[in-house]
Amino acid sequence: MARRTPLWDRHVARGARMVEFGGYEMPLQYSGIRDEHLAVRGRAGVFDISHMGEVLLTGAGAEASVQRLVANDVARLSPGSALYGVMCTEAGGIVDDVIVYRRLQGEGGSPPPEDGFLVVVNAATREKDVAWMRAHLLADTELTDISDRIALIAVQGPGAVDIVAPLCEAEVRDLRPFRSTGARVAGIDASTSVVSRTGYTGEDGVEIYIDADRGGELWDALLDAGRDRGLVPAGLGARDTLRLEAGLRLYGQDMDESVDPYSAGLGWTVKLAKGDFCGSDALRRIAEQGPPRTTVGLSLEGRSIARHGHPVRDGDREAGEVTSGGYSFTLGHGIATALVDPGVAGSDHLDVDIRGTMTAAAVVPLPFYKRPRS
Amino acid sequence: MPDLSGFRFTATHEWVETVDGGARVGITDFAQAQLGDVIFLEMPEVGTTLKAGDRFGVIESVKAASDLFVPVGGRVAEVNGALADAPERVNTDPYGEGWILRLEDVDEAGASLLDEAAYTRLTT
Structure with a gap:
């Protein structure tokens, strides 16, 4: 039985064609993939991507654990900043591609005083990733899978920031790519409400993390705010055609555990100089010999x-x-x-x-x- | 809804309409809706002879490639050349401008066809 995101009833009410993806029943399209694709390139689209997984790593050992798990270097991330990276097997194969945020204070319920990271993983690999991460955590690190507590909504397109900015109690226009900020959006009170200048379409835009039970309100508020600016709901079909044009990789299709990051064109995310991490010996060899x-x-x-x-x-x-x-x-x-x-x-x-x-x-x-x- | 009383259908979601001693073939509205935006059609050479149920081409939508099967046999007299530049006509007008083939020397041997009522039951 496929899982449902907090926005499932809204997709069905709009007549979206639903498909199973990554274990979730997700909207493939509303008006049509072509329409939605062109809307995002020309104006703006709003996507339910609540199927994505969110894993919190907290505790005194969190940074060392993330450095071990992810091939990119998170040491230089300031609070709220994010980077793209891969987790690799000891043989250098890709376990998953992820976005890692250094947590903002006060995000995700009662804030622990320690440093923390949020790792955003693919839906289809969430259970595998959590098991992999647990098996490779260093001391003094606590892992919490908060995926089911978070709704994630992306607004993407040249008009996205103009739609979202007036709703946010933070200056979203000043947010640089791969930065996030805690902000109440559309007046919705939530324990987590984070706006991130990230996306998977090749356009400008934001992704908003919010408590699962407030996701529906946020979805409605975004569509209301964007109505006069041509904002349309967009499904996974358009998300796929958009990300392909933008040259963004899709886990399970462009890469899996049989593919190393250099072969996948993701060598730029591998930071061998940071020291040893999962897969570093193999990746060092591949970097020297040239990828297969x-x-x-x-x-x-x-x-x-x-x-x-x-x-x-x-x-x-x-x-x-x-x-x-x-x-x-x-x-x-x-x-x-x-x-x-x-x-x-x-x-x-x-x-x-x-x-x-x-x-x-x-x-x-x-x-x-x-x-x-x- | 167009008048489909002269149309017959297959379980693989093609339609056939007998016209002027020949037959026009296309895919149904249900099929186009399931496929989504049509991008490209691979069609047979004019003159090809087909038996009922033969695969005659491929329809590519944004989502997938699907085989096309002729509802009845016959000789391919014409393919809808307008679809090369405007394949979206299969989506916008599947029973009209989105027709795919015209057959002559129609042969219904081995054909398994449904009337509109039976096809509607199949797809609802």
């Missing part, structure tokens, strides 16, 4: 669509496979990311075997789409 595969962007002609698992060829030889593929509504052609043999990454063109038809694809840099800077 590399992630490339593919641009397909016309409307051909490459999908996860389609073979990629370089002339007669196997070169790898597509990890994510779809149609880019912004660019008007098919796009894909593929894990390939590093020897072919310099090629101008590769072929994708789409159900037996060899389809030419240009090798292009990621991301496919970058938002215009204002």
Whole structure:
């Protein structure tokens, strides 16, 4: 039986098409993926992403534990700041990709005096991640899975901040990317109410963490506030096409425990210089020898669509496979990311075997789409 | 709702309408709604001869690729070329401008067709 987010009844009432994703019954689309995608690129969309997991690490050993678990370096994070990183197995395979915040004081109920971190994990891997984290915690660290206590709502698009800022009792416009602040939103009292300048669409925007039982009120308030600015509810379908255009990876599709972060194009999140951590020996070896595969962007002609698992060829030889593929509504052609043999990454063109038809694809840099800077 | 009294349907959500000694084929409104935004159709060559139930192409939506099957047999006389540039017509007008194939020399041998009432029961 799939779980429901605190906003489930609102999605159903709006007639959203619901699908199971990561163990949750989630909205795939409301008006249509194309409409929602273009709304986010042009105006703004609001997403229920309450399926994401939130894990608190507190106690005197929390920072050392996070440093052991995550390959990126959290030492320099100031309170409220976040970074993107991966957790790796001892062999260097990716356990999950995560966002790590150094906690703001007073967030998440009664604030412990110690330092603390919030690790945001994928829904489908939440139980696995919690078990992995518990097994690798250092002394004086307490782990609390608060996923079920938190609703998470993303507002994304060039108009997102203009919609959210007037509702917030904090200056959201001044919030830099990957920073968060505690703020009452839309006058809703909650023990947790944190606005973060983060997202998964390639657009400007925020993600708001709030007590699960206040999530519905926040959703309604955001839609009300955005009505005159073209804000639409958007589902996981648009979230996927948006993140693919933005070159953002999806766990379980672009990477899993058989893929190391260098192959996945996430080597920039691995900080070998910080000292030993889970997977560091293997990652050091991979960094020295060169990764076994590399992630490339593919641009397909016309409307051909490459999908996860389609073979990629370089002339007669196997070169790898597509990890994510779809149609880019912004660019008007098919796009894909593929894990390939590093020897072919310099090629101008590769072929994708789409159900037996060899389809030419240009090798292009990621991301496919970058938002215009204002 | 368009008048579908002349249409027959398959359990795989295609429709067929007999016109001028031939037949037009497309996918149903239920199918297009399930597929979501249609991006691309892979269609057979004109002149190809198909038997009822043969796979004749693929429809790509944002979500997935799905096989298409002909409700009746026949020779492909025409494919809807307008869908190359405007595949969204399958979504906006599945029984009209979103038609996919026109068949001639129609052969209903082996066809398993539903009338509108039976198809509606299948999808509700």
